[in-house]
Amino acid sequence: MLKRDGLGLSAPTMVFDPFTNYLKAFSDPVFIESLGRVLLFGVVQVPVMLGLATALALLIDSHSARAKGFFRLTSFLPYAVPGVIAALMWSFLYSGSSSPINALLEPLGVAIPFLSEEMVLWSVANIVTWGWTGYNMIIIYSALQSIPGEILEAAKIDGASAWKIAWNIKIPMVRPALILTTVFSIIGTAQLYNEPKVLQSVSGGSIDSAFTPIMAAQAATAAQNYPYAAATSVILAVLVGILSITFFKITNRGSDS
């Protein structure tokens, strides 16, 4: 940790004290709050996004689907937009003075406070979902492609409906892809930074400098407290590791039975 004395106007000395910063992080309400916020975000956003991605993949994969290529491309396209550009674009859609959504709703006397303190987290979730659903869809869709045709044919001959096939055959068979996308999404959630950082300037204070753990670590770096930034980053990395491993364990236990 950093130590200074007097007026603190000469270079600080570094004191090796491995626990102080970790203890400080766990008793720092700002950091804990940012962790909690991202956890809540992940618990809601990841299932919604993967649900959407799976549904899309099944629809495009289904026999009666038309213009597969077109839908595959259009749902994947948002992923091709760089995250920061996407966030900038959404900041125009959200912010009070320029939002075309609210401009359309105005005659009805409704205005959606996209950037209010209660809603801003879900406005961010919307950007992330918009950007990543297509990407996850492609992974799940490729897994669907690799299901042997005989199995599906056999099910059809046995008289299974399209719903039944999707639920009982296709989804279990793309399990590895679903697990993979879930783990990626957990890691992605922990890395939440671009979208809130870009929205911060127009959010009217709803997004503060420690909105997500990475933003908090960056603020600590900017305040020249490198040791503390490092400690919080390590904590975040370890937590993500624990979460991912736990998720793997849970899903593996399911497959053993």
Added chain:
Amino acid sequence: MNSFKRWGIATAGTLAAALALTACGGGSGSPAQSSSPAAASSSAASPAELTFWGWAPGYSDSVKAFNASQSDIVVKFEEIQPGSRGGYEKMLNAVQAGNAACLGQVGYETLTSFAAQGALEDVSQFANANQNEYVDFAWNSVKVGDAVYGAPVDTGPMALFYNKELFKKYDVEVPTTWVEYKAAAEKLQAADSKIKISSPYANYDYAGLSWQAGAPWFNIEGDSWKVSVDSDENKKVADYWQSLVDADTVASAPMYDPAWFKGLGDGSIATLVGAVWQAGVIKGDAADGKGKWAVAPMPQWDAANPSVGNVGGSATAVLKGCETPEAAWKFANFLSTDADSYGNLIEKGALYPAAKALLELPQLTKEDAYFSNQKIFDVFKEEALKVNPEWTWGPNMPLTTTKLDDGLNKSWAGNGKMADALTEANTATVENMTSQGINVTD
């Protein structure tokens, strides 16, 4: 699993390539130097080379002018992100890593924090000879104790930028006091509810308002700091702006945002209380306002005792690890005092000189078409004399301003009280300083 294998191979490949590269670098460097005596002798006579990191418009031309003016020193200019947007982090990280440029553009507000990081080189032995060339307040800004860390380039005396056309159209007098300013805000708002008198001020722009009001944030008393971000004087300033927010006379567009420039151009934001260099910013990015804007003295708390704040202004600071500090000082002094090169800085960036001799430059008496042909520097010349000399920056300004902005941004949007934002920033600053062992008194 296949993909994992491929990952492994790719990583190993990259590592091997990196190793090979470093091996090449290490191996070929030394024999090249020793084996050719001709090269060695020419390098002894070759000019000192140093790099300068900055972002102000016009700096690259000044560097060219310096390089052309003599042959002992070659300066290389590298444009970096403005300080608060990443430039300062780059400098500090580079100093830590030992590969920083010799010179960096560092704002006065950040200079103390840089010194507190041990990121600056004391050049007082070369610099003190030039002290009398600079205005006192600017020279004090590059000094911490007896150490001098660079040359002051410009100062940021404040004034009132206002949309003259708008004030004329709605028959509103240009305010000379803050009471009149509020009245003007309400009158414009009543005439057209879309017109807002101002926009949210954050960090150093807000600090300028406190500076003017004689409401310092930091003081040094003996060998300890006094933090007064939430003093009564500061709360008075906060409560004033709070009352403007409560009256719905402040726009929502944050400063420097595209929406802000649009508002300045189309007449929905009527004024900006800001520093001289902001003339360059609005001219550049709110081109629609051309011919509509004008400059007047800053509104006063007490018209009988006028006082003016300062926002920004920066120094060419010598960063720690610079091997040629004397050459670095020579260039820094040139950048701040050379009349030809500085004239260009005035035209490109509306920089206001910190060197006394330059205050008479012809560029400072030109009419400006953007500001309805006003000679705007005449106003700033008057205002610069009234800058309140009582102001000290704290030892960790990034922390203080980050905490302050978190609170202020909420209150500008109407979700909190500014006075509370000051208290929170004060508490966080004191906590940060004491936890690192810096002396703080109540």
